[in-house]
Amino acid sequence: MAGRLKATKKMKRIMRNYYMEAKYSKYLGKKVAWITSGGPVEPLIAMGVIPVYPENHGAMIGASKMGGRLSEYAEGLGYSQDVCSYVKDDITSSITKESPIKGGLPEPDMLICSNNICGTVLKWYEIQARKFNVPLFIYDTPFVHTEFTDEARDYVNEQTKEYIRFLEKTLGKKFNYKKMNLVGKRSLHAMKLWKEVLNTAAHKPSPMTAFDAFFHLALIVTLRGKKIVITYYQSLLKELQERNKQNIGAVDNEKYRLLWDNLPIWFRMRWLSEKFASHNAALVADTYTQAWCGVIDYIDENDFLGTMGEAYTRIHLNVGVDQMADTIKGFILQYDVDGLVMHSNRSCKPYSFGQYDIQNLIKEMDIPVLMIESDMTDDRKFAESQVEARIDAFMEVIKQKRKEKSEG
Amino acid sequence: MLTLGLDIGSLTAKGVLFDNGSIVEKHLIQVGYNSKNAADKLMEELLAKASVTSSDIKKVIATGYGRNSIDFADKSVSEIICHGKGIHFLLPDIRTIIDIGGQDSKVILLDEKGTVVNFVMNDKCAAGTGRFLDVMARAMETEIQHFGELSLKGKNPSKISSVCTVFAESEIISLVAKGENREDITSGIHLSIARRIVSMVKRVGLVTPVAMSGGVALNIGVIDALQKLLKTTVKTTPLAQYGGALGAALLAQEID
Ligand code: SF4
Numbered sequence: 001m002a003g004r005l006k007a008t009k010k011m012k013r014i015m016r017n018y019y020m021e022a023k024y025s026k027y028l029g030k031k032v033a034w035i036t037s038g039g040p041v042e043p044l045i046a047m048g049v050i051p052v053y054p055e056n057h058g059a060m061i062g063a064s065k066m067g068g069r070l071s072e073y074a075e076g077l078g079y080s081q082d083v084c085s086y087v088k089d090d091i092t093s094s095i096t097k098e099s100p101i102k103g104g105l106p107e108p109d110m111l112i113c114s115n116n117i118c119g120t121v122l123k124w125y126e127i128q129a130r131k132f133n134v135p136l137f138i139y140d141t142p143f144v145h146t147e148f149t150d151e152a153r154d155y156v157n158e159q160t161k162e163y164i165r166f167l168e169k170t171l172g173k174k175f176n177y178k179k180m181n182l183v184g185k186r187s188l189h190a191m192k193l194w195k196e197v198l199n200t201a202a203h204k205p206s207p208m209t210a211f212d213a214f215f216h217l218a219l220i221v222t223l224r225g226k227k228i229v230i231t232y233y234q235s236l237l238k239e240l241q242e243r244n245k246q247n248i249g250a251v252d253n254e255k256y257r258l259l260w261d262n263l264p265i266w267f268r269m270r271w272l273s274e275k276f277a278s279h280n281a282a283l284v285a286d287t288y289t290q291a292w293c294g295v296i297d298y299i300d301e302n303d304f305l306g307t308m309g310e311a312y313t314r315i316h317l318n319v320g321v322d323q324m325a326d327t328i329k330g331f332i333l334q335y336d337v338d339g340l341v342m343h344s345n346r347s348c349k350p351y352s353f354g355q356y357d358i359q360n361l362i363k364e365m366d367i368p369v370l371m372i373e374s375d376m377t378d379d380r381k382f383a384e385s386q387v388e389a390r391i392d393a394f395m396e397v398i399k400q401k402r403k404e405k406s407e408g
Numbered sequence: 409m410l411t412l413g414l415d416i417g418s419l420t421a422k423g424v425l426f427d428n429g430s431i432v433e434k435h436l437i438q439v440g441y442n443s444k445n446a447a448d449k450l451m452e453e454l455l456a457k458a459s460v461t462s463s464d465i466k467k468v469i470a471t472g473y474g475r476n477s478i479d480f481a482d483k484s485v486s487e488i489i490c491h492g493k494g495i496h497f498l499l500p501d502i503r504t505i506i507d508i509g510g511q512d513s514k515v516i517l518l519d520e521k522g523t524v525v526n527f528v529m530n531d532k533c534a535a536g537t538g539r540f541l542d543v544m545a546r547a548m549e550t551e552i553q554h555f556g557e558l559s560l561k562g563k564n565p566s567k568i569s570s571v572c573t574v575f576a577e578s579e580i581i582s583l584v585a586k587g588e589n590r591e592d593i594t595s596g597i598h599l600s601i602a603r604r605i606v607s608m609v610k611r612v613g614l615v616t617p618v619a620m621s622g623g624v625a626l627n628i629g630v631i632d633a634l635q636k637l638l639k640t641t642v643k644t645t646p647l648a649q650y651g652g653a654l655g656a657a658l659l660a661q662e663i664d
Contacts, residue, residue: 356611359611368526371528371529385473386511386512389473389486389487389512389529390529392486393486393487393488393489393527393529396485396486396488396489396524397488397489397524397525397526397527400489400523400524401525404523
């Protein structure tokens with residue numbers, strides 16, 4: 001057994017300190033901004049603002065198995081069952097203060113929302129802006145159906161400038177371009193390291209699983225642009241490379257390799273990882289954590305501000321299904337996987353909507369696809385015996401396929 | 409070698425004893441709420457029917473929802489593989505199998521050798537499962553055994569648009585209130601479930617010939633509706649309900 005990654009402990013400490021700092025921001029004379037997971041965080045870091053992610057908080061709520069209860073409360077307020085559970089978890093938690101973090105999230109001084117991940121965030125942040133009575137900045141990214149046009153580039157770059165003006169006005173001080181330069185470089189560096197971390201899973205056996213990636217993702221989401229993210233991923237990378245050198249796999253006796261699509265099912269991580277491991281299957285990669293290093297090529301290290309608009313617009317959830325399917329095909333080859341597991345996530349429409357089309361588009365790869373119907377935090381949307389029956393059948397088909405292949 | 413295949417479903421439990429290339433005996437009971445008790449009872453009755461003792465049985469494989477509760481099984485295998493195996497034995501040329509179970513529906517694709525190459529299961533809810541038909545038959549106050557025949561008599565199938573079992577039930581109540589006749593409504597119900605299944609068939613890609621496995625294969629109305637929508641013959645066998653258990657017994661033959 002490979003056991004837990006040593007870095008895990010360090011990560012927990014960093015996250016704890018981060019939330020502590022955010023909690024006591026007032027005493028530290030710092031401002032707090034709530035920001036969406038795909039939002040442009042670097043300018044905040046450059047201005048010394050502490051970014052807080054309700055979605056990361058949502059993941060913690062999910063992992064603590066509080067998601068169903070918190071969603072139910074929000075439904076009682078009149079929010080539809082079909083609203084994203086991150087939204088419902090956040091709205092409930094900001095009222096009742098129920099949270100895995102004592103007292104819930106620190107209250108925001110401003111809200112930064114980018115709709116590059118979905119349209120839901122617009123209404124969500126508007127609601128919270130009214131509740132907390134704080135300024136809201138919306139970074140509007142046009143959907144990239146096929147190509148990223150010059151008009152789109154102008155449009156988003158204009159908003160980058162507006163964003164800077166918003167920050168200057170809200171914080172009452174000039175934007176720090178020099179610091180921004182450094183933060184931009186660090187952010188890109190961190191993304192590259194994160195990519196290298198994920199790339200180690202191409203090794204057989206894989207030193208990490210997607211479940212590890214879901215966990216270690218938190219830093220690149222929350223604090224990219226900070227130095228600590230770089231040093232952390234450097235040490236994680238070293239540990240993984242060491243495992244590879246010694247051929248230590250995260251899953252005992254790894255025989256089958258799988259790719260995961262969509263957000264994790266936070267409240268069932270352990271159960272799922274054990275279930276797959278019992279079939280000697282490792283989920284070696286996923287489309288979700290890859291999203292935080294998928295746009296590296298669009299960023300110019302020496303002009304972060306001038307290129308981040310394009311990068312933030314072209315992320316995985318803001319492009320057409322053809323491109324999503326191409327990305328998935330690339331991962332199938334890179335990680336040499338035997339099957340694809342798609343989480344059809346009741347919460348996340350932009351992620352789940354095109355999944356049947358993607359299945360059709362990747363038919364030529366000739367790998368079995370499993371669809372699991374659930375939700376990332378709402379445990380009321382999970383049926384264990386149904387999911388178990390599907391995973392078992394899926395793994396048997398993969399095993400049979402392998403057998404046939406080896407028998408020629 | 410005498411082997412036993414057990415298929416413990418959500419509604420019925422089936423057992424098949426297999427030896428020397430053929431079925432020795434088969435048995436079916438209702439499950440009730442305790443699948444473990446059902447399996448014990450099924451075993452007991454099956455053994456008595458076949459006049460064998462449990463020590464005569466060399467290997468046991470369990471399948472179906474209750475498969476993991478069978479402690480005397482040598483192995484548990486999912487229904488997909490078992491139905492594939494069973495139907496391939498009964499109807500060797502079949503390439504697509506449709507199985508409508510109590511809480512799951514599946515479409516299974518086989519290659520020429522009878523190996524499962526792909527499958528789809530209903531991933532949303534109870535729509536398109538055997539439970540749908542049960543609920544509808546009850547709403548129409550018809551015995552489930554006669555439900556299919558009744559549907560064949562419908563001339564202008566009623567339109568039932570909701571895929572949700574609960575909503576479809578209230579839709580039917582309002583159709584009755586509107587005075588639509590029993591046969592047409594029943595026919596509409598069968599077309600409705602068939603449409604759900606056909607969309608699953610399309611997802612794996614239809615390869616003929618097609619057969620139905622599982623208890624719902626005995627419902628002539630479903631077969632008829634599927635044939636109409638798929639525009640191809642849907643074969644079945646009187647042993648369709650035992651497809652999974654037979655497959656399990658066959659797989660048990662391969663254990664060494
Ligand atoms: S709908 Fe999807 S992208 Fe939008 S907030 Fe919810 S999980 Fe995130």
